Amino acid sequence: MSKRKILIIDDSAFTRKVLSTIIEEDGRLEIAGVAKNGKEGMEMALALDPDVISVDVEMPVMNGLTMIKELMSKKNFPIVVVSSLTKEGAAETIQALEYGAFDFVAKPSSLFGLKTEEVFAEYTEKVYAAAMSKKKSGELPERRTISLSKMVASPKTVDKSRIEKPAEKLVAIGTSTGGPKALPEVLTQLPVDFPAGILIVQHMPPGFTKSLADRLDQLSAIKVKEAEHGELIFQGTAYIAPGDRHLKVIEKYGKYYIELDDGPKKGAHKPAVDVMMSSLTKLPTGKVIAVIMTGMGSDGCDGIEELKRANRSYTITQDEASCVVYGMPRAVALKKLSDEVVPLSQIAKAIKTKLEVL
Structure with a gap:
């Protein structure tokens, strides 16, 4: 089976490096590209057509929420959100999931916590599950409005x-x-x-x-x-x-x-x-x-x-x-x-x- 291609979008150079390393060490996954903000990430997503997008919520130029909402109106990508543990981060993550994100991983309070085995396993399993889900489609996503x-x-x-x-x-x-x-x-x-x-x-x-x-x-x-x-x-x-x-x-x-x-x-x-x-x-x-x-x-x-x-x-x-x-x-x-x-x-x-x- 060919490896699943992952696009990483995060404004932190350290986080981009750590997540890239995690992806590269998993035999099922590989890096499709890396972006440092939502605008750049959306352009790369539409150009590269990755199997999964890994995205931070809080970013400059275009934040993760705006990117997810706009991107999902164009094409249905499986998206895994990497979110902070703050109150604001939690609320934004819930909103991202409502917009159609597949799942999320909570970012440890210390970025060095990203390297722990527990976070490593959770991140790779959720990214791989997203890649294998039926959510990958060229059709527009179903947009249900709660009445x-x-x-x-x-x-x-x-x-x-x-x-x-x-x-x-x-x-x-x-x-x-x-x-x-x-x-x-x-x-x-x-x-x-x-x-x-x-x-x-x-x-x-x-x-x-x-x-x-x-x-x-x-x-x-x-x-x-x-x-x-x-x-x-x-x-x-x-x-x-x-x-x-x-x-x-x-x-x-x-x-x-x-x-x-x-x-x-x-x-x-x-x-x-x-x-x-x-x-x-x-x-x-x-x-x-x-x-x-x-x-x-x-x-x-x-x-x-x-x-x-x-x-x-x-x-x-x-x-x-x-x-x-x-x-x-x-x-x-x-x-x-x-x-x-x-x-x-x-x-x-x-x-x-x-x-x-x-």
Whole structure:
């Protein structure tokens, strides 16, 4: 198999050198070109047609966000964002993912951290996954606009704090690569009086999940927030696991509460979908809908299997055609654990339909 060609765009000469070295040491990848700002990078992308573009967000002349938005309007390139761990960097990364970036890697606070084995492995695997994804196409990308008319009421006019009914039914969602763009498709279709609590594990490092929650809250009629330890789970609210904690659900006196666990990673993940799903097997209820969406790997499959053995859930998986990466849903489907396979655009409808009979 021929090597996949990577275009690196970063204003830091040191970062360009380190990332180039990482690419060159991976036998599956090679450098297509190197650019020092978004304007230069966009010109090189259109001229060189690389398999993947690796881009920094904060750059002079033209920043990464502007470049991604303009480039994706011309041609659909798989893009991996290399982002800083600052609050601003996290918010910009979420926006880049909404614009169509494939995935991101958090840049360590010290640039020398780029040379660590963990960052090396994460970067190369995400770049290679992007290269192998079906996102490489000469056609214009699908540009979906989230319609507020789908909601019961616009989030700008809804007092989300007034919905204070403890949840009796739960929807547990697990996702990874492609999740930040897929989650709005689901959550914005849920009404303000949605009759269940929603738990979400999205594979992300610390700091980024708060920005994701804030962004989803702006878009959605339901309330969306980063989960906090010990809080009561309310219906009409979605709780996103923080980037450095496992999210579990516990029952006390007939009500459900969030438990954040600082235990070891499950597989390579913290938070892990498996940990969340496994915690649901201990609840005295069968009123659980488990949803597995786009993502690399198989996180969530073991937890779904536990839920099935305990007869504790109805499972919905995203179909292959609408996934950015058909990994996590595929693992569930291969074990025949999925009760319903639907495209991304129909997941919210499937959840609402099943909740009516739970």
